[in-house]
Amino acid sequence: MNVTACKVCGNEYDKPITVKVDGESNVYDCFECAIHDLAPTCTHCRVKIVGHGVEADGEMFCGAHCAGQSGIETLRDRA
Ligand SMILES: [Zn+2]
Ligand SMILES: [Zn+2]
Known part of the structure; x- marks a missing residue:
């Protein structure tokens, strides 16, 4: 399984949220972290x-x- 660490808090989660910004993928474990970063x-x-x-x-x-x-x-x- 491909587990990716959250860009913000480093938490590893097997169903991460991926948000593409300018063609670059950013991976988060939750919306709170995505909002914090983006x-x-x-x-x-x-x-x-x-x-x-x-x-x-x-x-x-x-x-x-x-x-x-x-x-x-x-x-x-x-x-
Ligand atoms: Zn996180
Ligand atoms: Zn204001």
Whole structure:
């Protein structure tokens, strides 16, 4: 059996989650580890963005509020 260690915590699990990013396979034992590694971080409040989030000037924010706090005022949350 091909057991692969989680990229984040090193746990070995026989049913890993594989996520391809830019053609490169990343292996995780659980979604929590995948989110930890792959989810972008809000530039303002450092929270992990697991929903839509907003992008402005190449920066990721968890919402328009944080973008506004960072001086970007043209964004609105998608209703
Ligand atoms: Zn893990
Ligand atoms: Zn934020």
